[in-house]
Amino acid sequence: MVSRAYRFSLNSSRVPAGEPLLEIRDLSLRFGGIHALSAVSFTVTQGQVHAVIGPNGAGKSSLLNCLSGLYRPQQGQALLHVRDDAGESSTHDLARLRPHRIARLGVARSFQNIELFGHLTVLENLMLGRHIHMRHRLLASMVWFGPARRQEVRHREFVEEVIDLLQLQAHRHQPVSALAYGIQKRVELGRALCVEPSLLLLDEPMAGMNAEEKEDMARYILDVHELRHVTVLLIEHDMGVVMDISDRISVLDFGRLIGDGTPDAVRANRAVVEAYLGADA
Amino acid sequence: MAATATGIYHRSYQREMALRHTRAEYLRLALLVTALLATPYVLDRYWLSIVNTILIAVIGAVGLNILVGFTGQISLGQGGFLAVGAFTSALLYERAALPMPVSVLCAVLLTAGAGALFGLPALRLKGLYLAIATLASQEIIVFIARRWTFLRDGSAPLSVERLHIGGYQITREYFEFQWYWVLLGCAVLAVLGARNLFRSGLGRAFMAVRDQDIAASAIGVNVTRAKVTAFAVSSGFVGLAGALSAHYTETVTWESFTLEVSILYLAMIIVGGLGSIAGACYGAVFMMLVPVLLNESIGAVGDSLPFLSGRLPAIENAVFGLVIILFLLLEPRGLDRIWQRMKDYLRFWPFRY
Structure with missing residues (x-):
């Protein structure tokens, strides 16, 4: 438990x-x-x-x-x-x-042959799991300070709980293509969980x-x-x-x-x- | 993977997401800012004009990298989109007498629209097939620019009146100096805007489409929309570069937007580093500066070897090509990666790793 x-x-x-x-x-x-x-x-x-x-x-x-x-x-x-x-x-x-x-x-899923975003870090992959819960406005994104940054912090808090639950802390900032197979599978589960x-x-x-x-x-x-x-x-x-x-x-x-x-x-x-x-x- | 400084503990996510963390990084930034501020006072008019064209190229290269490097959609249509930006802004400024900021803004929006339109094949095509489809857009736009007499002053190319913004007039005497500040401002905004885009959700969705479009759709990214948006955003930056070049060179003609230009910009982002904003900047500097430096140095050699003088332009091109090939062989991931490795080397010194 x-x-x-x-x-x-x-x-x-x-x-x-x-x-x-x-x-x-x-x-x-x-x-x-x-x-x-x-x-x-x-x-x-x-x-x-x-x-x-x-x-x-x-x-x-x-x-x-x-x-x-x-x-x-x-x-x-x-x-x-x-x-x-x-x-x-x-x-x-x-x-x-x-x-x-x-x-x-x-409806979130993982794939049989791992389909992660290979160039991105574990954190970025998990943050992408939050995609449907975020608002994506071009100007706000390019300005960053204000709504875009607040939104990033808010969803980061969610993602950190998933990282904690799946014990991915040590890999947070590593690009996923560099990780071992078992960890990649876990990241994929994590990405699906971030969808809520x-x-x-x-x-x-x-x-x-x-x-x-x-x-x-x-x-x-x-x-x-x-x-x-x-x-x-x-x-x-x-x-x-x-x-x-x-x-x-x-x-x-x-x-x-x-x-x-x-x-x-x-x-x-x-x-x-x-x-x-x-x-x- | 690049090494990072150890012993930095962030106390908030906000701090961690900052672009710079250590004192050394802020010091480097301060040096860069000082160099940029000092540049127009140090360089003469000739070199300042080269810096100005580099600044325009930086904006265009950042725009192209958003599409090719970050979203993975190869485009040969860069020249066409530069042309859309240049002609739009020039026409609105000359014939509709709109103030320059308004005409440039309209050019950005129109080019973004054109980019979205010509990006539609990307919904079906990938890789080299998409490259050929964007080649078509390049040729169509240049064809229109060449044949449509509305885009000319009689038989002469469209000329643009010297820039004035409100009551502020660019003078002949300080032409390069004044333009430097305008262009620097635009380039800094473009670079920061792009950098911010890729640390927020929208930019991440672009990268997701590049790495795994099926997985991207499975987490809720509308791949169709992401691709069209990427084309529009990228073209917006390119339109800005085109519009600025029109006002800076004070003349617009289709000849400056040929396929060669598209390939030059592709070379910039490949040499600089695909999928890196800094890389786009390094690439733009490299591709614009190296030919000039080669010209200077080969010219100096040519004076002492008179039998070569007739062949100098050819030698210049050959050396330029050789330099590019060498750079790609030694570091396929571009100048950005070379810079990372230099930083790593210094960080670890005197150890190897």
Whole structure:
């Protein structure tokens, strides 16, 4: 558990815990003759850690790319429920929005192959996570003194809490391309957290890590989740980690949903065992 | 990575974000300011006129670096945008009799608009393909400037009346001296404005688009808008440089805005250092000053070797090219990086690292 008192909420979703946050309905994506996703439907519940698993090429990353607007599915919907400060709820179809619009709804993500801003420092990368919460006016920026500087300081305070939470203090001013792989992964998680996500999408946050780094990363994800109840949708191959940290698991195989339920239910599902887990899982 | 002085502990984020921290850095700044203030009193008219053209080039190079170095959009349209700025300001000043600050401001805004318009291909094209698309904008603008008789005084190039701002008139006697202050003021504002832009969110978004446009869109940067804004802001600076050059040279003709000029400016920011405001300044100084120095020194050698005298211009060009190649081979990241390394060396001395 994290003991330090943090001032800022990392979670921008006001949907009550236990209610549906994201409803994926009949999502289908084709590349020419290849069916990357075929009528995939499942629901992500507010406040849960939801894992998507499946063999290579099952369509997991394609699914995430549909949710963040990088791919445009031919059919289906991905309905994100949003509640504003006044309690008014609205629904947005992520399958029809452009990436930056989706980010503005608070859907933040990390990438399987790290996609950081390589020439910039850790701090600048994290400050870019605050982009949607800042006002960008040309003249004020060029004058600097006044609104631009005040805004930088205000968001710097937020970013420093994320730096503290993810223990990135030592790397603050280093260019990210010079950092070790595990740290880069952590910076990417940090950048997504700086968005103040209503839904956090993580594409293989532990890929290519050793056991210790995986444990650290799992710890950070759980910290974020326990501390602020951020809803997480993650793709991961390490079954030990997935079974440990997830509240719910959806299984994809050849673009189809073949299983969906609690970790225990998925472990007992024959189709899942045959397609992915293997007999002794 | 550049070394930084150790043992500096900031007590506020505001202090940490300042451009200078240590006493040594402030001392260097003071030296630079003193040098800039003393320049017009030390140099004669010939050298001061060269300094003035350097100041104009600094503004143009900073503008181009915003687009190419910071946003990663290669542009060969620099000459065209300089032309838009120069013709706009000259026409408004000459024919509409607007005061110079107003005409220059209009030129900046119009060039920014033209930049945004010709930047639209950047929404689809990247890298070398974009370079070719901006080459088209360069050729279109110069073609218009060449063919449109409205942009000429009869058969002569458009001439611009000697500058007067309000009741203040630039005199023939102190021409370079008075212009120096005007140009220095504009250059300092441009450099500071650009420097500030890249320590605030808007400039960071430009750099995000350069480094990873997909990730940039995934954190909420509207990549389309960022690219068009970068083209507009960059062209605004370039328009300012163009307008000032029109008033300074007192004549505007399409011949001074050809593709060669675009490439000269690209060379400035590459030699100086892509993605660095200081680098743009060093590059502008280098590209404007070295040919003059070569001319002086080769001229001196040529006096003693009369058989070379006919070939001097060619030799000058060859040496200039060689110097650029050597600089790029020895430090591909430009003069800015060389300066960083010199500072590191002194900081660590007598140790190597």
